[in-house]
Each structure stands twice: as C-alpha cells, then as structure tokens.
Amino acid sequence: xxxxxxxxxxxxxxxxxxxxxxxxxxxxxxxxxxxxxxxxxxxxxxxxxxxxxxxxxxxxxxxxxxxxxxxxxxxxxxxxxxxxxxxxxxxxxxxxxxxxxxxxxxxxxxxxxxxxxxxxxxxxxxxxxxxxxxxxxxxxxxxxxxxxxxxxxxxxxxxxxxxxxxxxxxxxxxxxxxxxxxxxxxxxxxxxxxxxxxxxxxxxxxxxxxxxxxxxxxxxxxxxxxxxxxxxxxxxxxxxxxxxxxxxxxxxxxxx
Numbered sequence: 079x080x081x082x083x084x085x086x087x088x089x090x091x092x093x094x095x096x097x098x099x100x101x102x103x104x105x106x107x108x109x110x111x112x113x114x115x116x117x118x119x120x121x122x123x124x125x126x127x128x129x130x131x132x133x134x135x136x137x138x139x140x141x142x143x144x145x146x147x148x149x150x151x152x153x154x155x156x157x158x159x160x161x162x163x164x165x166x167x168x169x170x171x172x173x174x175x176x177x178x179x180x181x182x183x184x185x186x187x188x189x190x191x192x193x194x195x196x197x198x199x200x201x202x203x204x205x206x207x208x209x210x211x212x213x214x215x216x217x218x219x220x221x222x223x224x225x226x227x228x229x230x231x232x233x234x235x236x237x238x239x240x241x242x243x244x245x246x247x248x249x250x251x252x253x254x255x256x257x258x259x260x261x262x263x264x265x266x267x268x269x270x271x272x273x274x275x276x277x278x279x280x281x282x283x284x285x286x287x288x289x290x291x292x293x294x295x296x297x298x299x300x301x302x303x304x305x306x307x308x309x310x311x312x313x314x315x316x317x318x319x320x321x322x323x324x325x326x327x328x329x330x331x332x333x334x
Contacts, residue, residue, distance in 0.1 A: 088121045088250035091143040094128040095136055095154040095164050096231055108153045108236050115240055120250035121149070131155060136167035144171070144226055149247060151240075154231030156220065158197035165221075168228055169205045176203040181210065182218050212242040222246070251304045256313050260320060261327040264288070264295035271319035272299065279312050281305075293327065 092112050098104040106128065113123040124147055129135040136155075143150045155164030169176045182202040186194050204210070204221040211220035211227060215238040220229045222243075229239045260268055265288050276284045283302040288295060299316065303309040313330055320328045 086250060088149075088248055089124040089147040090116055090121050090149040090151060090247075091125040091127070091147045092123060093136075093139055093143060093150060093152045094126065094231075095131065095152060095167075096128075097130050097161070099128050099154070100130055107233050108231065111233065111237055112151055112153075112240065115244065116247075117253065119244060119247060120252040121247060122250070122253065131161045131163060133163055133167050133170065136164065137171045140168065140171045140226065144224060148225060150226045151243070152226065152228050153236050156201065156228060156230055158195075158200050162200070164228060165200075165203055165205075168223065168226060171226075172205060172223055174205045177206055178202050179204045179208075179210070179221075186218060211239050214238040214241070253302050253304055254306055254309055255300060255302045256309055257331050258299040258301070258313060258316055258320075259296065259329055259331045260299065260325060261291055261296040262293035263297075263325050263327070265297055267323070268297060268299070268320060268325065271316070271323060275312065275316045275319055278315075279303075279308065282308065282312060284312075284316075296327075298331075 092109050094106055094109060096104070099106050109126045116123050125143065127139050127143065129139050140150065140152070152164060155162045165176055178199065179202050182204070183194065186198060186202060201218045205223045208221040208223045211222055211229065213219045213230070213235060215235045217230065217235060220227065220239050222228065227243050229236045265286055268286070272284060272286060281303070285300045287298045287300060289297065301309060301312055301316070317328055317330070
C-alpha cells in the first residue's frame with residue numbers, strides 16, 4: 079500500500095456520505111470526532127471528503143481514498159431507506175455483490191421479534207466475507223472490508239462503532255501539539271518570522287489561527303510534530319523570533 083510513507087506515518091481518510099450534509103440541514107461533527115480519536119492512536123486524518131447520495135460519486139471517492147491512505151472510514155447512508163446506498167456503493171467499489179448476513183438478521187430479530195420488515199432487511203446486507211463493526215448504541219452493526227470501515231452517520235452511533243474500530247487499526251507515533259499565543263499583533267506583522275521558522279523546520283506543521291481580542295488582532299500559532307525535542311526547541315525559537323521584531327505579548331499557552 080502506498081499510503082504509509084517512509085517515515086512510517088499512518089494515514090486515514092473520512093468519507094462523509096449524505097445529501098443532508100451538503101445541503102446544510104445537518105452539521106457534520108463526525109469528521110471532528112474521528113480526527114480526535116485517530117490522533118490519540120497516532121493516525122493522521124489526512125483527508126476528508128463529503129459526497130452526495132449518488133452511487134457513482136461514492137464509488138469514485140471511495141476507490142480514490144482507499145488506494146491513497148492506510149484506512150478509510152465512511153459515515154452515513156447505511157439506514158433502511160431508499161437513499162441509504164453506502165453498502166451498495168462499497169460493494170460496487172470492491173466489485174462484489176451484497177449478501178444478507180445471518181448474524182445481523184439474528185441480532186435484528188432478537189431486538190425486534192417479528193418486526194424485520196423489508197426495509198430493515200436492507201441493513202443486514204454486507205459484502206461477502208466482511209467483518210462486522212459492533213454497534214453498542216442502537217440498530218444493526220457496520221462492517222469492514224479491505225481497509226474500509228463503514229459506520230453510521232448518527233454521531234452517537236458512529237462514536238460507539240468507532241470504539242470497535244480502534245483496536246483493529248495499526249497505530250503510529252502520536253503527533254504532539256503546542257500553541258504560542260500572540261496578542262495585539264495581526265498576521266501581517268508575524269508572517270515573516272513565522273515563515274522563517276517554518277522554513278527552518280520543514281518536517282513540522284506550523285499554522286496561524288487569527289482572532290480578535292481586547293488588545294486588537296492576535297493569533298494562536300500551533301506547532302505540531304512527532305519529535306518532542308524539536309517541538310520544544312522550535313517553540314522557544316519562534317517566541318524569540320517574535321520578540322526580536324518587537325512583539326512583547328507572546329507566550330506559550332495550554333491549548334487544551
């Protein structure tokens with residue numbers, strides 16, 4: 079697989095599926111929750127895409143992402159209605175047909191005896207040989223095939239399923255983060271020293287997140303690295319560079 083680079087970075091992508099997300103009727107919080115969960119495992123969420131409930135769009139996005147990254151997590155589109163086509167799209171992407179899972183049907187029957195309607199039976203379909211992802215909240219489980227994990231779109235249900243996904247993933251080195259806060263100076267003032275420090279440390283991530291405070295414009299400068307020693311040294315270097323151009327209201331803060 080080409081996703082993990084020479085530095086043993088472990089990567090993942092999220093594929094959010096649903097017209098309701100693109101229309102703005104529903105806010106996507108799943109990407110945020112997945113990113114935080116994966117970060118603790120040392121897995122970088124490298125890309126997130128949102129696609130409509132269109133078969134061709136889902137298949138194309140899924141095939142692109144699963145070839146590029148170590149893992150892909152999809153959310154949404156596994157319910158009982160006609161527009162819940164994620165399982166069909168995943169099967170199409172892998173070139174297989176969906177089959178009813180006897181295990182899922184048994185779970186559904188145990189939960190709702192005698193109430194397995196044709197619509198509910200749709201949720202029991204998985205690709206042949208797919209593993210199941212436990213659903214501790216409500217409804218049937220998700221499933222996994224290849225490096226793809228298919229989860230529900232309802233945030234509480236998705237988070238419950240994610241707990242069953244985590245132990246199956248290969249973790250990496252956790253990325254550390256530290257934040258330097260500048261107050262009373264806008265990005266136009268801090269841009270030059272920030273760029274200089276960034277060029278000196280090309281393997282680190284340095285981002286500027288502006289805000290407006292009591293003393294005027296300011297910015298939180300977030301530094302991220304897997305190397306704790308380099309991260310600590312770069313924080314000191316950045317603070318010194320900012321003070322060298324006359325910025326006094328600068329300090330490291332606990333962003334948590």
